[in-house]
Amino acid sequence: xxxxxxxxxxxxxxxxxxxxxxxxxxxxxxxxxxxxxxxxxxxxxxxxxxxxxxxxxxxxxxxxxxxxxxxxxxxxxxxxxxxxxxxxxxxxxxxxxxxxxxxxxxxxxxxxxxxxxxxxxxxxxxxxxxxxxxxxxxxxxxxxxxxxxxxxxxxxxxxxxxxxxxxxxxxxxxxxxxxxxxxxxxxxxxxxxxxxxxxxxxxxxxxxxxxxxxxxxxxxxxxxxxxxxxxxxxxxxxxxxxxxxxxxxxxxxxxxxxxxxxxxxxxxxxxxxxxxxxxxxxxxxxxxxxxxxxxxxxxxxxxxxxxxxxxxxxxxxxxxxxxxxxxxxxxxxxxxxxxxxxxxxxxxxxxxxxxxxxxxxxxxxxxxxxxxxxxxxxxxxxxxxxxxxxxxxxxxxxxxxxxxxxx
Amino acid sequence: xxxxxxxxxxxxxxxxxxxxxxxxxxxxxxxxxxxxxxxxxxxxxxxxxxxxxxxxxxxxxxxxxxxxxxxxxxxxxxxxxxxxxxxxxxxxxxxxxxxxxxxxxxxxxxxxxxxxxxxxxxxxxxxxxxxxxxxxxxxxxxxxxxxxxxxxxxxxxxxxxxxxxxxxxxxxxxxxxxxxxxxxxxxxxxxxxxxxxxxxxxxxxxxxxxxxxxxxxxxxxxxxxxxxxxxxxxxxxxxxxxxxxxxxxxxxxxxxxxxxxxxxxxxxxxxxxxxxxxxxxxxxxxxxxxxxxxxxxxxxxxxxxxxxxxxxxxxxxxxxxxxxxxxxxxxxxxxxxxxxxxxxxxxxxxxxxxxxxxxxxxxxxxxxxxxxxxxxxxxxxxxxxxxxxxxxxxxxxxxxxxxxxxx
Numbered sequence: 041x042x043x044x045x046x047x048x049x050x051x052x053x054x055x056x057x058x059x060x061x062x063x064x065x066x067x068x069x070x071x072x073x074x075x076x077x078x079x080x081x082x083x084x085x086x087x088x089x090x091x092x093x094x095x096x097x098x099x100x101x102x103x104x105x106x107x108x109x110x111x112x113x114x115x116x117x118x119x120x121x122x123x124x125x126x127x128x129x130x131x132x133x134x135x136x137x138x139x140x141x142x143x144x145x146x147x148x149x150x151x152x153x154x155x156x157x158x159x160x161x162x163x164x165x166x167x168x169x170x171x172x173x174x175x176x177x178x179x180x181x182x183x184x185x186x187x188x189x190x191x192x193x194x195x196x197x198x199x200x201x202x203x204x205x206x207x208x209x210x211x212x213x214x215x216x217x218x219x220x221x222x223x224x225x226x227x228x229x230x231x232x233x234x235x236x237x238x239x240x241x242x243x244x245x246x247x248x249x250x251x252x253x254x255x256x257x258x259x260x261x262x263x264x265x266x267x268x269x270x271x272x273x274x275x276x277x278x279x280x281x282x283x284x285x286x287x288x289x290x291x292x293x294x295x296x297x298x299x300x301x302x303x304x305x306x307x308x309x310x311x312x313x314x315x316x317x318x319x320x321x322x323x324x325x326x327x328x329x330x331x332x333x334x335x336x337x338x339x340x341x342x343x344x345x346x347x348x349x350x351x352x353x354x355x356x357x358x359x360x361x362x363x364x365x366x367x368x369x370x371x372x373x374x375x376x377x378x379x380x381x382x383x384x385x386x387x388x389x390x391x392x393x394x395x396x397x398x399x400x401x402x403x404x405x406x407x408x409x410x411x412x413x414x415x416x417x418x419x420x421x422x423x424x425x426x427x428x429x430x431x432x433x434x435x436x437x438x439x440x441x442x443x444x445x446x447x
Numbered sequence: 448x449x450x451x452x453x454x455x456x457x458x459x460x461x462x463x464x465x466x467x468x469x470x471x472x473x474x475x476x477x478x479x480x481x482x483x484x485x486x487x488x489x490x491x492x493x494x495x496x497x498x499x500x501x502x503x504x505x506x507x508x509x510x511x512x513x514x515x516x517x518x519x520x521x522x523x524x525x526x527x528x529x530x531x532x533x534x535x536x537x538x539x540x541x542x543x544x545x546x547x548x549x550x551x552x553x554x555x556x557x558x559x560x561x562x563x564x565x566x567x568x569x570x571x572x573x574x575x576x577x578x579x580x581x582x583x584x585x586x587x588x589x590x591x592x593x594x595x596x597x598x599x600x601x602x603x604x605x606x607x608x609x610x611x612x613x614x615x616x617x618x619x620x621x622x623x624x625x626x627x628x629x630x631x632x633x634x635x636x637x638x639x640x641x642x643x644x645x646x647x648x649x650x651x652x653x654x655x656x657x658x659x660x661x662x663x664x665x666x667x668x669x670x671x672x673x674x675x676x677x678x679x680x681x682x683x684x685x686x687x688x689x690x691x692x693x694x695x696x697x698x699x700x701x702x703x704x705x706x707x708x709x710x711x712x713x714x715x716x717x718x719x720x721x722x723x724x725x726x727x728x729x730x731x732x733x734x735x736x737x738x739x740x741x742x743x744x745x746x747x748x749x750x751x752x753x754x755x756x757x758x759x760x761x762x763x764x765x766x767x768x769x770x771x772x773x774x775x776x777x778x779x780x781x782x783x784x785x786x787x788x789x790x791x792x793x794x795x796x797x798x799x800x801x802x803x804x805x806x807x808x809x810x811x812x813x814x815x816x817x818x819x820x821x822x823x824x825x826x827x828x829x830x831x832x833x834x835x836x837x838x839x840x841x842x843x844x845x846x847x848x849x850x851x852x853x854x
Contacts, residue, residue, distance in 0.1 A: 052542045056545035056548075057541070057558065058722050058726040061537065063735065065731070076536050079531070080531050081530075099535075103734070108531055109528075109531060125710075126507045126515075127485035127507050128503070128817060129474060129482060130484060131484060131485055135456050135460045135484075139459065141463075151463060155562040155734065157732070165604070166603070170603045187729055187731045189572075194727075196724075196727045196729065197724070197728040199582045201611040201612050204606075205606045310465075318469075319465040322470065322594055323594055326678075326703055333711070
């Protein structure tokens, strides 16, 4: 597998980008065979800078939900682009998209738009604090809510004050959440929580329905806002909101990643009770009303509804999970597949330093499938049975190669 | 001037968007004749939802620096889009764009990219704090550095802790900055400052070169980082950085708005001394490496260099300023035009409640020129002499109408 061009680009990047790359896409955090640079995407496939083509099971860490360069999305984006994108006010797409969110998301009476998932979680906290006049926000220890100083998993460059009004509980441990709420007392502004526990470097853990209902109960009892951080899961599990199957409705939801199939957009939705507070805060950005991303979002959500995107991703994810389980058994590996099948993740038993995971994912990459050793993967509706079967051929050969000690 | 469609959209928005709109583009903060919704842009012109066409002197509050839908920018964006935009890693455009920033910006040894100006200022603070191991950041009271809790001009929904590590000085008052630095003592991590004082609701004020040099001296003496917030001014005043004409080089610069002619992008540049700290912080977002916006930025900066964009905007802004000065004198108004001509702003004498400004800007809008009563305007290179003259015809009629009491 050729890596010449990727190596050249990494060498150039090392001179003009700190560390050669930054953030969650930093190839330094992955085995060296993973490509750092990508050049093309189409449907379920991506191509790296050396021309190697892969079945893409990472979907840009989530944004690609209908497949790369989806025709209906790109057609809608192009139509808007031919008129214009970035003005001194929104386009009519803003209204249409807000109406579509309200029509699609069960707990949404209104919507606001931003660019980053971090914008959406941060604005949600501001709305909850404005609504309650309180300061303390509770989050699960280790949950990822973005890269702003209040939530970054890496404290470098932050101050204790950045997290001074946060309290922490353990995901799925309702007693710990109740204890944290008791500590906050009458200063509890909000609880922010992900739909399931999808922390990097950990097996995924579905939300215990009692835990979800218990958080709702704490918020109802105290007048705090329940914020569902649906940035990573949104529109993959349930178009009405990721906790709708549990019957637990949040007061505020944060969205981004999949809502515009790769176009930069985030959203905050909320209930009527929070509308006034949302009006009183100041939330804005130079590109938060850009029309092309909103046209893309309208097309994305419309298509996800038309084809029942979550059901398609569930079928694709089930086919992948079943195939991986059978392969692992055949090759004599004990694996753990966790989380909803639309967001797959595979770890190996007794692999504390990820030696096996690194070897196996490297072998998958060499054989044409992009997976990840310590972060959940993502399904898209472009993962047809053929695409999954192509990925499974790579994963099967990877299991065999690792078993044979020649990854 | 027809406003039917705009009114319909506002009514729909009022149901599904808090307050009907949010942030700096909220039409509720402008006289009612201003359009809330825009549908088209081309070159120096925009069209509102009712089909009214205007000379656009606001340029989307800054992003549009080469005119709407600039052919070279959109061609580069389209070429990248045909390959793909949003992957699980950057495209080669990231490297090319970082190299271009390093080649263009005097104080840049490296670059990182984000989506919002607020991302760029916030990441700059994180880098400065990581580099120094200190907490306190000084900013000019009233300067706008973004909408995050640490810098939003509206404290609703924020906590005192969000600003707990900030100190304040008065723009252009070096003694106040020195006093704030003395108060910070050995905890001074950074001073963040805009290239000139462009606070909304105030006349603009150019930076006193002694003030700029004095801030540089404080940082040199204390080991703090000087952060130039070039989000609003960047690439309009000087392509090498907005304080390069003053001979004052920042350690870190925050960029956004104009760098990709309307495509959503932000950048942080810095010196070698800050490279290690930039490597140690965690800064990321789902769309921070999206390739289309980077292709657009490469084309935008290349074009601005090729045509000397700042010189063209200076000529356009001078033509506008001279014309407005002559018109005001003719019609008997005492006005104040402040700031660099590339970022015009006009206020009226003895107009504390903006009654005249609101009447005059409304009259301009009615006659086909988008200006602003309390926020600086923006020139682009699409403001040809003909476009400026068309705007000046509207402004002249507006002066006459306000003088006659029939705006």
